[in-house]
Amino acid sequence: MKMRFLLLAPFCAFLTACGGSPEDPVLAKAGTEEVRASHLQQFMDRIPEGLRQGNSPLEVQRRLLESLIDMRLLAQEAKQTQIEEDPAFVDQLETVRRGGLLDLYQRRQINERLSVSSEELEHHYHETHRDRALRFSGIMLPTKEEAERIVSLLKKGADFHQLAAAHSEHKETGERGGDSGGYKLRDQMSPAVAEGVAHLKVGEISAPVPVQYNRRTHFAVFKILDEMPAPPAASEALLREELMRAKRMERIRLVLDSLMQVYAPQAQEAQLTLFSQRCQQSGEVLPQFSAAESELPLVTFQGGQITVGDLLLTAQEAHFSPRQLASVAAVDHFLKNVTIPAHLFEAEAKRLHLDRDSTLVAGLARKREELSLEVLRQREVDSHISASEEEARAFFDANPEKFTAPLTILATEILVASDSLAQQLKRRLEEGEDASKLVLQYTQREGAIHHEGQIRLNVFTEVFFQGIHAAALRLEPGEVGGPVRVREGYSVFKVTDKVLEKAPYDAESRRRALAYVKVDKAKHSYVDYVRGLREKYRIEVDEAALRKMPAPAPTAKS
Numbered sequence: 001m002k003m004r005f006l007l008l009a010p011f012c013a014f015l016t017a018c019g020g021s022p023e024d025p026v027l028a029k030a031g032t033e034e035v036r037a038s039h040l041q042q043f044m045d046r047i048p049e050g051l052r053q054g055n056s057p058l059e060v061q062r063r064l065l066e067s068l069i070d071m072r073l074l075a076q077e078a079k080q081t082q083i084e085e086d087p088a089f090v091d092q093l094e095t096v097r098r099g100g101l102l103d104l105y106q107r108r109q110i111n112e113r114l115s116v117s118s119e120e121l122e123h124h125y126h127e128t129h130r131d132r133a134l135r136f137s138g139i140m141l142p143t144k145e146e147a148e149r150i151v152s153l154l155k156k157g158a159d160f161h162q163l164a165a166a167h168s169e170h171k172e173t174g175e176r177g178g179d180s181g182g183y184k185l186r187d188q189m190s191p192a193v194a195e196g197v198a199h200l201k202v203g204e205i206s207a208p209v210p211v212q213y214n215r216r217t218h219f220a221v222f223k224i225l226d227e228m229p230a231p232p233a234a235s236e237a238l239l240r241e242e243l244m245r246a247k248r249m250e251r252i253r254l255v256l257d258s259l260m261q262v263y264a265p266q267a268q269e270a271q272l273t274l275f276s277q278r279c280q281q282s283g284e285v286l287p288q289f290s291a292a293e294s295e296l297p298l299v300t301f302q303g304g305q306i307t308v309g310d311l312l313l314t315a316q317e318a319h320f321s322p323r324q325l326a327s328v329a330a331v332d333h334f335l336k337n338v339t340i341p342a343h344l345f346e347a348e349a350k351r352l353h354l355d356r357d358s359t360l361v362a363g364l365a366r367k368r369e370e371l372s373l374e375v376l377r378q379r380e381v382d383s384h385i386s387a388s389e390e391e392a393r394a395f396f397d398a399n400p401e402k403f404t405a406p407l408t409i410l411a412t413e414i415l416v417a418s419d420s421l422a423q424q425l426k427r428r429l430e431e432g433e434d435a436s437k438l439v440l441q442y443t444q445r446e447g448a449i450h451h452e453g454q455i456r457l458n459v460f461t462e463v464f465f466q467g468i469h470a471a472a473l474r475l476e477p478g479e480v481g482g483p484v485r486v487r488e489g490y491s492v493f494k495v496t497d498k499v500l501e502k503a504p505y506d507a508e509s510r511r512r513a514l515a516y517v518k519v520d521k522a523k524h525s526y527v528d529y530v531r532g533l534r535e536k537y538r539i540e541v542d543e544a545a546l547r548k549m550p551a552p553a554p555t556a557k558s
Helices: 002-019 037-048 057-080 087-109 119-125 142-153 160-167 191-197 234-264 269-281 308-317 328-353 358-380 390-399 420-432 434-444 467-475 505-537 543-547
Strands: 024-030 035-036 132-141 210-214 216-228 297-301 304-307 410-416 452-459 480-488 489-499 539-540
Touching: 002 024, 024 037, 024 057, 024 543, 035 057, 037 057, 057 505, 057 539, 057 543, 087 328, 087 358, 119 234, 119 297, 119 420, 132 160, 142 160, 142 216, 142 234, 160 269, 160 539, 191 210, 191 216, 269 297, 269 308, 269 328, 297 308, 297 328, 297 452, 304 308, 304 328, 308 328, 358 505, 410 420, 410 434, 410 467, 420 434, 420 480, 420 489, 467 480, 467 489
Parallel strands: none
Antiparallel strands: 024 035, 024 539, 132 216, 210 216, 297 304, 410 452, 410 489, 480 489
16 A cells, blocks of 8 residues: 555646646646636636627637636736836725725624614604695795795785786796696605795795796795695605614714724824915825825824825825815814724724624735736836827717717606506597696696606616606607606606717817727737737646536526
């Protein structure tokens, strides 16, 4: 047995060096690194199904293996060129590290300690007057003084209907005595209107409420005509969100007050003055500081300090301009409300050893690898790319589809509270009734009545008209769509036009064309750069070992 082991030992060592263990064979060598079957499998597991391209499972594996080899070569080049010492890499990794640690601290010490009870939901439901829908009339006036005069007349017994017909700037509702038509939940009103009327009883008159009309601020006086019960389910999600937001802010305030007492931060006036003076002199870009200046302490606290460099990094992350930090008072305010809380939370997170959390550490390790490749590409490829005016104009002329505004669908919409009414209105639209008149009579969409129900549907407004945009895409001008169930009720609409226009070659088109040209050049340059690495580093692929890999399992569909 001993002799047999001695004879087999060199052979086993040879297998390990050349092909790995049978359970995890080496598929390739990329420079100084081995790529094993397990590495390829882990890489494949992270790749979306749509990126697994190939005529056969083997071809898919071969393509992904080549991609993984490229990544290993880039990682070796990043290490060899000491990319992790690049200031851009250091700053970005520090931002990721601090962001991840603060997110974890907030989740553990704040979010996970919050809850909303059914009793709290019930109380907030009644307290915010979401327990009823209101029908009201309004008189719109051009100034607050005129609105206050109308309020005075109403208090003396004047007839609301007559005042609305005679004085309301909004003629369509004024002709109906100010009746806006239909019932509205609090969350279907604008914040200003909700604040002004939600608490009023039937028959009561509001104080003047600022409203937007024809792109100007007007003032409206409302009278509550009627109310009807509204179920809690209609606003439960918003109620819970509001309560959680309030509790979160209160919890943050309490935690921060406690940490301020424990860590006792003290501002250093000389450095505050230095920072503000540099911001005054730096124009549109945040100032630069020498290495020595960056280490100057702006704030000292128990066990640590906040330096000039720390404040500069926080200001960059918050996208602050020099003008916003051009006085000692402004710097002090930013420190107290942003920088100091962030650093105290970070200090406390470290005291609780959250920086050692396995998920956080693993995520940071992955981000380190990603950032090293991103900074390498930026430094070695993207920073050397330029584009001329001639190239930008040529790209604009050759690619008109890239400079065409997204398809915009113009439609006249009516939003109502019930499906049955929406179905009735759809039939009336299909029978040819005037959509604009039906809008004035029935719609409950805030603001739509001022534009005769006209809405613009495209990729930019889709978030405001979810479901409606998708339905309208299938229709031609003149066709009627809906009812579509939306958060505010039921929407029916008539498509009036579909518009697709090419943008002119102006400053914005020029900027986009230059960007397109640079991106296209960068892609080709990056391919050439990676090809150069393949010539620099030795690559060996074990085709036989690759063929023995099991076929990739299909990605589970959600």
